[in-house]
Amino acid sequence: MDTAHDHLYKLIEDYVASGYRRRNPRQHNAAATAQTAPAADDDRVVTGEERERRLADLVAAIRSCNNCPLSAVRNRAVPGAGVLDPLVMVIGEGPGADEDRTGEPFVGRAGAFLDKWLEAVDLSRETNAYITNIVKCRPPQNRDPLPDERAACIPYLERQIALVRPRVILSVGRISSRIVCGVDTSMGEIRKQAFQYRGVPVVATYHPSAVLRNETLKRPVWEDLKRLRAICDRS
Ligand code: SF4
Numbered sequence: 001m002d003t004a005h006d007h008l009y010k011l012i013e014d015y016v017a018s019g020y021r022r023r024n025p026r027q028h029n030a031a032a033t034a035q036t037a038p039a040a041d042d043d044r045v046v047t048g049e050e051r052e053r054r055l056a057d058l059v060a061a062i063r064s065c066n067n068c069p070l071s072a073v074r075n076r077a078v079p080g081a082g083v084l085d086p087l088v089m090v091i092g093e094g095p096g097a098d099e100d101r102t103g104e105p106f107v108g109r110a111g112a113f114l115d116k117w118l119e120a121v122d123l124s125r126e127t128n129a130y131i132t133n134i135v136k137c138r139p140p141q142n143r144d145p146l147p148d149e150r151a152a153c154i155p156y157l158e159r160q161i162a163l164v165r166p167r168v169i170l171s172v173g174r175i176s177s178r179i180v181c182g183v184d185t186s187m188g189e190i191r192k193q194a195f196q197y198r199g200v201p202v203v204a205t206y207h208p209s210a211v212l213r214n215e216t217l218k219r220p221v222w223e224d225l226k227r228l229r230a231i232c233d234r235s
Helices: 003-018 025-036 048-063 097-102 108-120 147-164 174-181 208-213 215-234
Strands: 088-092 129-133 168-172 195-197 200-205
Touching: 048 147, 088 108, 088 147, 088 174, 097 108, 108 208, 108 215, 129 147, 168 174, 168 215, 174 195, 174 200, 200 215, 208 215
Parallel strands: 088 129, 088 168, 168 200
Antiparallel strands: 195 200
16 A cells, blocks of 8 residues: 555544544543543443442543643642542642642641531531542642643543532632633632532532631631532432
8 A cells, every 4th residue: 555545544544533633632632531531421320339430440540641731740640539429529629739749639738627617517528528629630839720731631520520429519719610610700709609510509619728818708618618508408
């Protein structure tokens, strides 16, 4: 076969197998993530045991993921932690230094503060909560995750929601809340509104780190936590 035919065959193979993704590296990366995070519809009908198995596979895929540039600067990816079928899934923006070092979500001072919030409304990552982030690897100097990084990582979050099946989502912080709620307004505005993400009700509130820096935010957070608990009790 000559070179021109060889090239044509390669194009046809590409078209059939991946819709020409090889011609666009960015699409190829998105496809790679989708392959490690596929079949969200199917996830909704499998048994608890099968969901546990798929979640373990997903965690392993996240730990070894290289689908965006954050993989080059992380120490450890931070997939998430908690139980299946929780009352609440907490979604933050991304891992910080303590999380990057340990591979666990929301550890250190902000994590201990979050645990107190949850405990105040009878929630806990050990028994009835699951905790994760929009991006699973730490952005350098804790900067906001870039749009490409978020886009590469969101399929993992969507699969986690389908597999874990929380009754309510608690988004903490501006970046997480803007993404989950699909709006571009201030945290003060977002937390006053009702949203859903992937069919799950969302309560948006401030990030524990922000409240540690500004104690006047404690009162609105408490109002949000009471609202969260009320939705848990109704659903
Ligand atoms: S942030 Fe997400 S997409 Fe990027 S390397 Fe980490 S796990 Fe993969």
